[in-house]
Amino acid sequence: MKNAASDALVITKRQLLQLARVPELLVFSTIQPVMFVLLFRFVFGGSIDTGESGGYVQLLMPGIFVQTVAFTLASTAIGLAEDMKKGLIDRFRSLPISRGAVIIGRTFGDALLNILVLVVMALAGFAVGWRPTSGILQTTLAFLFLFMFGYALSWIGILVGLSVKEARTVQSVGFLVTFPLTFLSNAFAPTTGMPRALQYFAEWNPVSTMVAACRQLFGLENNFGATANSWPSQYPLETSLFYMVLLMVIFIPLSIRKYKNFSS
Amino acid sequence: MKSVIAENLVKTYNKGEVVALNDLSLDVEEGTVLGVLGPNGAGKTTTVRILATLLKPDSGHATVAGIDVVKHPDKVREMIGLSGQYAAVDETLTGWDNLVMFGRLYHLGRQPSIDRANELLERFDLTEAARRPIKTYSGGMRRRLDLAASLIVKPKILFLDEPTTGLDPRGRQDMWGVIQDLVKGGVTLLLTTQYLEEADQLADEIAVIDRGTVIARGTSDALKKQVGGERLEITVENADVAATQEIVARISGHSTHTDLRTISAPVLNGSKDLMDALRAMDEAKIHPLDIGLKRPSLDDVFLSLTGHVAEETVVEPVKTKRRGKK
Numbered sequence: 096m097k098n099a100a101s102d103a104l105v106i107t108k109r110q111l112l113q114l115a116r117v118p119e120l121l122v123f124s125t126i127q128p129v130m131f132v133l134l135f136r137f138v139f140g141g142s143i144d145t146g147e148s149g150g151y152v153q154l155l156m157p158g159i160f161v162q163t164v165a166f167t168l169a170s171t172a173i174g175l176a177e178d179m180k181k182g183l184i185d186r187f188r189s190l191p192i193s194r195g196a197v198i199i200g201r202t203f204g205d206a207l208l209n210i211l212v213l214v215v216m217a218l219a220g221f222a223v224g225w226r227p228t229s230g231i232l233q234t235t236l237a238f239l240f241l242f243m244f245g246y247a248l249s250w251i252g253i254l255v256g257l258s259v260k261e262a263r264t265v266q267s268v269g270f271l272v273t274f275p276l277t278f279l280s281n282a283f284a285p286t287t288g289m290p291r292a293l294q295y296f297a298e299w300n301p302v303s304t305m306v307a308a309c310r311q312l313f314g315l316e317n318n319f320g321a322t323a324n325s326w327p328s329q330y331p332l333e334t335s336l337f338y339m340v341l342l343m344v345i346f347i348p349l350s351i352r353k354y355k356n357f358s359s
Numbered sequence: 360m361k362s363v364i365a366e367n368l369v370k371t372y373n374k375g376e377v378v379a380l381n382d383l384s385l386d387v388e389e390g391t392v393l394g395v396l397g398p399n400g401a402g403k404t405t406t407v408r409i410l411a412t413l414l415k416p417d418s419g420h421a422t423v424a425g426i427d428v429v430k431h432p433d434k435v436r437e438m439i440g441l442s443g444q445y446a447a448v449d450e451t452l453t454g455w456d457n458l459v460m461f462g463r464l465y466h467l468g469r470q471p472s473i474d475r476a477n478e479l480l481e482r483f484d485l486t487e488a489a490r491r492p493i494k495t496y497s498g499g500m501r502r503r504l505d506l507a508a509s510l511i512v513k514p515k516i517l518f519l520d521e522p523t524t525g526l527d528p529r530g531r532q533d534m535w536g537v538i539q540d541l542v543k544g545g546v547t548l549l550l551t552t553q554y555l556e557e558a559d560q561l562a563d564e565i566a567v568i569d570r571g572t573v574i575a576r577g578t579s580d581a582l583k584k585q586v587g588g589e590r591l592e593i594t595v596e597n598a599d600v601a602a603t604q605e606i607v608a609r610i611s612g613h614s615t616h617t618d619l620r621t622i623s624a625p626v627l628n629g630s631k632d633l634m635d636a637l638r639a640m641d642e643a644k645i646h647p648l649d650i651g652l653k654r655p656s657l658d659d660v661f662l663s664l665t666g667h668v669a670e671e672t673v674v675e676p677v678k679t680k681r682r683g684k685k
Contacts, residue, residue, distance in 0.1 A: 098466060105463040112460075113451045116492055120451075182447035186508070189411050190464050191436040 099193035106187075106200025110174075111207065124170070124208060125215045128163040132219045135159065135283065143284070156216075156225040157237075157309035158282030161302055163216060164209055164245035165277055169269025171205045171252030176262040195351045202249040209245040213238060229314030237312035240335060244305050247339045250346035257353045282306050298325050301338040307331035362516050362547040363387040363410060368419035370405050370571075379405040380416070381571035387549050392542055394562030395551040398661070402571040403551035404444065407520045410549065411441045423516055440509035440517045444524055446501035447508075448493055454480060454504050455489040461508045479507040483537065499530025503537060510541075517541065519550045523557060535560055555660055567660060575664050583655060585663065591632055592623040593640070594649040603647075606639045623653065 114121045132155075140151040175198070178184050187197045217225075217238075227234045252269070259265045279293060280286070280302040286294050297303055308331040327334045363386060370380040380402045387393040397403050408414040410421055412432035421428045424438045448457045455476055462472025480489045483503040488496060493504065502522060509517065522538065523531040538561055542548060552558050558565045559579045566576040575582060583589075591611060595603045603622050607615045610632050611624035626632040633652055640647055655663075 101466075102464060105460060109449060109452065109456075109460055112456055113449070116453065116456070117451050181450070182443050182445050183449060185408075185413055185443060186441070186447040186461075187464070188413055189436055189439070189441040190461070191433055191466075192464050 099196055099199075102192040102196035103200035103203060106197055107203040107207065110201065110204030114208070121211075125212050128159065128212055128216045129219045131159050131162070132156070132216060132223065136223045139283070150224065152220070152224045153226070153313075153315060154310065155283070156220045157306050157313060157315075158280075159220075160213065160216060160241050160309060161244065161305045162273075162277040162282055163212060164241050165248060165273050165302060166269075167205055167209060167245040168248040168252040168255070168273055169266065170208075171201060171249040172256035172259070172265045172269050173262050174205070175201060175253060175256030176260055176265040179256070179260060180262060194355055198253050198350060198354050202246060202253065205249050205252075206242065206246045209242060213241060227313040229312060233312045233314065237309045240305065240308055240312065240332075240339075243339050244301075244335070247342040247346070250343060250350050253350040254346055254353055257350065276300060276302050280306060298327050301335065301342075303327065304331045304334040304338065308335045360389045361386045362389040363393075363421075363423050363549055365406065365410065365421040366419055368406065368409060368416045368421060370402075370409065370414065370416050378571055380409075380419075382419075383568065383572050384419075385566050385573055385576070387547055388563075389547050390545055391563040392548040392550060392561055394558030394565045395549065395568060396553070396555060396558045396565050396660070397551070397568040398553060401568045403568065404520055405571075406568075407441070407443075407518050407549070407551060411439060411518050412436055437512075438514060438516055440512075440514035442502075442506045442509040442517075442519050442522060444521045446493070446505040448501070448505055450493045453490050453492055454485055454496070454500075457493065457504065458508060458511065461511050465512045467511070475511055479510060483507050484533075497530070499526050499533055502526060502530070502534060506534075506537065514546065516547045517549070519548065521551050521553065524553065531557075555655065567664060569661065569664075575660075582660065588625055588627065588655065589629050590623045590653045590655075591626045591636055592621060592649075592651055592653045593636065593647050594621045595645060595647055596620065599645045602643055602645055603640070606636060606643065606645075610635050610639070620648070626652070 135155050135158075136152050140155070143151050175184075184197065227237070255268060255272075256265055259268055279289075279297050280300045281297060282302060286297040286303070289297060304327045307328060311331060365386065366384050368380045368383045369378075371378050383402060383406060385393065385395070385406075395403050395406065405414065409416050410423055410428060412428050412435050415429055423435045426434045426438070428435050448454075449460070452460070458476035458479055459472045462475050463469070465472075467475060477486075477489075480486045483506070485500060485504060485507070488500060493501060496504065506519070506522065519538070523534050526534060535557070538548070538550070542561070548561075550558075550561060562579065564576065564578055565582055566573045567582070568574065575585065577585075591607060593603055593607060597620055600617065600620060600622065604615050604617060607622050607624045611626050613624050615622050615624040617623075629652055633650070637647075637650065640650070
């Protein structure tokens with residue numbers, strides 16, 4: 096067990112070393128979210144009337160935070176697929192290291208990267224007028240939620256990466272999954288304008304419940320279009336927590352099993 | 360004692376459509392080198408992957424250092440080193456980073472990992488490149504680093520899957536030197552290759568495989584005898600063919616084969632026979648257009664053993680099953 100943890104940490108450290116050796120990687124993983132913050136803030140911000148004091152950016156930031164951590168699914172999957180393609184996973188598997196250490200280490204590494212990305216985004220948000228009003232404790236809890244959500248999705252990424260294998264395909268699959276999920280939600284526009292069927296989907300979409308939970312934790316009154324009285328809109332924190340636990344309970348064992356057996 | 364034993368291994372992919380291994384058996388005596396020789400798709404990589412615990416056979420049985428690879432893969436992994444067809448290292452990291460990382464994964468501890476990394480970099484002539492990302496390495500350097508990574512805990516049993524495929528002649532020579540040094544150090548080595556010359560240089564014994572099964576095995580000399588060994592080959596003007604046939608037949612002691620103006624026959628003493636031939640030609644005042652010794656190639660081995668040339672007859676299972684590589 097002690098070995099399992101230290102093996103996983105060696106793998107995590109490897110990812111951090113990659114960032115140190117190729118600093119461009121770091122720039123690219125933070126530049127896209129920052130670009131989204133600026134684009135949405137200045138392109139849509141002027142034309143969407145939110146009725147919220149402080150304007151669209153208050154509603155936007157939780158949406159972009161959730162969208163960005165949702166892309167962890169794709170980045171974990173791509174990273175793993177590339178390692179497999181280069182034969183690195185074979186080498187790891189030929190070493191006497193504990194089962195699962197390689198993929199657990201990767202999820203840790205991606206989680207650490209998420210912390211960094213969230214910090215950079217928060218600073219960018221701050222620069223364009225975003226201000227959480229709920230106090231330090233609730234704000235911290237919101238970031239904890241975001242961190243956990245990214246971690247849970249990382250495990251789906253592991254399964255996708257192990258199943259699809261080709262990095263470019265993984266990239267397409269990752270975006271095919273995450274794009275509709277993030278846009279069929281309350282992240283950027285109210286769900287009330289969507290057709291009825293999509294509204295239901297958007298309401299129960301984990302992205303929506305996460306966004307609503309973050310908005311609540313950042314001190315917003317308006318959850319942006321969640322239909323009144325539906326369960327997820329009334330209990331976004333509980334629903335989100337439920338989703339995260341559910342994802343991990345399903346995907347951690349599935350991914351580890353897949354990893355152990357994937358080539359036999 | 361046998362360090363590696365594979366018995367009746369069968370492995371199929373796509374629900375039996377692609378047969379990678381078809382009742383393959385081989386073994387490696389402790390402290391010796393077995394060269395597994397075969398064309399692409401013959402099952403070399405699949406065999407190595409099973410022995411290195413990366414793949415489970417459909418049926419059959421294999422032990423490494425007496426340990427069953429399916430039942431106790433963890434124990435086997437502690438005994439072996441594996442270096443595959445492609446350098447399986449993290450290309451964004453430096454050579455030093457990689458070796459230290461693998462040292463840590465072998466649970467060597469921090470300082471011993473660093474010491475071992477430095478030692479291996481020195482030994483494989485990579486000290487200068489140690490702090491550069493692997494991306495900047497030449498093919499030969501990558502392979503050497505990959506091999507170094509498989510030697511971190513001084514394994515007694517080593518699997519090298521086509522260690523020189525894709526290398527230029529210089530890189531290949533370097534790699535051969537490195538492998539020969541290892542063998543002197545007493546490791547048991549199973550090496551796969553597409554090159555008869557490589558198996559000849561490095562292996563004590565050669566197993567020729569085709570379509571997932573061993574079709575011949577023996578020492579390099581024995582195999583060559585089976586194939587016909589070296590041949591003396593002389594090309595002359597049409598007018599000199601008859602006289603040359605006589606000379607070649609005398610030196611060879613076997614009947615000659617004539618293809619247009621090229622006369623050839625098997626010889627046993629290589630360069631001595633070549634010199635005798637040159638002298639005889641000179642005395643007879645025949646001017647050869649071309650003269651030389653022809654060593655049997657993998658194609659010759661295959662031609663004589665199977666009646667077909669060594670072409671890619673089977674879909675490489677690794678390609679269809681796992682990654683987009685050859």
